Amino acid sequence: xxxxxxxxxxxxxxxxxxxxxxxxxxxxxxxxxxxxxxxxxxxxxxxxxxxxxxxxxxxxxxxxxxxxxxxxxxxxxxxxxxxxxxxxxxxxxxxxxxxxxxxxxxxxxxxxxxxxxxxxxxxxxxxxxxxxxxxxxxxxxxxxxxxxxxxxxxxxxxxxxxxxxxxxxxxxxxxxxxxxxxxxxxxxxxxxxxxxxxxxxxxxxxxxxxxxxxxxxxxxxxxxxxxxxxxxxxxxxxxxxxxxxxxxxxxxxxxx
Numbered sequence: 001x002x003x004x005x006x007x008x009x010x011x012x013x014x015x016x017x018x019x020x021x022x023x024x025x026x027x028x029x030x031x032x033x034x035x036x037x038x039x040x041x042x043x044x045x046x047x048x049x050x051x052x053x054x055x056x057x058x059x060x061x062x063x064x065x066x067x068x069x070x071x072x073x074x075x076x077x078x079x080x081x082x083x084x085x086x087x088x089x090x091x092x093x094x095x096x097x098x099x100x101x102x103x104x105x106x107x108x109x110x111x112x113x114x115x116x117x118x119x120x121x122x123x124x125x126x127x128x129x130x131x132x133x134x135x136x137x138x139x140x141x142x143x144x145x146x147x148x149x150x151x152x153x154x155x156x157x158x159x160x161x162x163x164x165x166x167x168x169x170x171x172x173x174x175x176x177x178x179x180x181x182x183x184x185x186x187x188x189x190x191x192x193x194x195x196x197x198x199x200x201x202x203x204x205x206x207x208x209x210x211x212x213x214x215x216x217x218x219x220x221x222x223x224x225x226x227x228x229x230x231x232x233x234x235x236x237x238x239x240x241x242x243x244x245x246x247x248x249x250x251x252x253x254x255x256x
Contacts, residue, residue, distance in 0.1 A: 005031045006098035010045065012057055013105040018113045018121075024103070034094040038081065039064060039071060041093055059118040064089040066232065069167030072174070073118045074105045079171035079230045087169065087232045107170055109179040111217045124216040125168050128185060131212035135192060136200040150196055160194040163187045165233040172227035172235075178219030183227040185213050186239035193246050203250035210247055 007030045015022030029045050036044075039061055046056035060070040071088040075081035081091040096102060104118065112120040166187035173179050189206050192198025198205070221240060228237045 004034045006034065006093065006096065008032055008096065009101040011101065011103045014117055015114050017116060022114065032093055036093045037064065037089060038075065038091040038093065039089050057118060058116040061089060066090045067167060069169030072107055072120065072169050072171065074174065076103050079174040080232055085232055085234050107174040109173050111179065112170060112173065122170050125170065125184060127216065128209050128212045129188060131208040132188060132205045133201055133208065135198055137197050152195060156194045160191050163190040163235065163239055166235050167233060169232060171230050171232060173218065175226040175230040176219065177224065178222060180221045181213050181218040182221035182240050182243065183231065183235055185209050186243035187235045189246055190239040190242050193242065203254060206243065206246040207250050207254065
């Protein structure tokens with residue numbers, strides 16, 4: 001793979017706080033290596049701004065390994081940028097060419113208010129998970145009874161693991177025209193609904209999580225599939241079907 005350097009024009013959304021109107025500002029970055037990650041390029045830009053005694057661009061990041069889901073932003077109108085099954089921190093500058101203009105902005109959803117610049121408040125996801133409650137498992141035994149003695153069909157274990165790969169980045173919400181969080185909630189519900197360890201609180205979990213999702217102001221799901229297409233972990237839409245099934249079952253059998 002050939003290494004090259006490039007000069008780029010960046011149009012970045014700047015917003016002081018949630019109440020500020022915000023606007024795009026244009027920056028020039030030079031001699032950017034094609035082997036840099038996208039966030040490393042932002043580090044270069046921020047070093048440049050600090051040296052010019054200007055306010056650096058705020059953006060979320062943590063692991064920079066595609067695990068934590070912190071680095072959430074649109075790159076040229078696409079959540080996480082042009083590469084499929086990829087987070088922004090995994091995006092490298094070889095995806096761009098010398099002289100290109102790159103537009104970067106934060107997630108656009110009422111449930112994800114802007115904190116500053118590209119950083120948004122995704123604590124709504126935390127509250128949805130908290131609403132799901134806990135899982136009843138035996139702990140403190142010399143032998144882990146649940147883990148070693150409870151037989152689980154491999155296909156269900158595989159589906160559960162695939163759902164558990166959700167990193168809560170919010171790309172599904174950002175890609176959806178309705179700002180729906182159904183794929184996120186579906187992944188969290190499916191992860192436990194597929195396993196016997198998750199059955200004790202199965203009904204209350206799905207009812208509480210759906211209720212909290214609605215209270216947070218997320219939109220409705222209209223099955224356009226944009227969430228699955230943009231998910232960096234390729235969470236399947238079949239999880240939404242499972243969520244609807246779990247919700248219907250719980251609603252019909254709950255005690256009044």
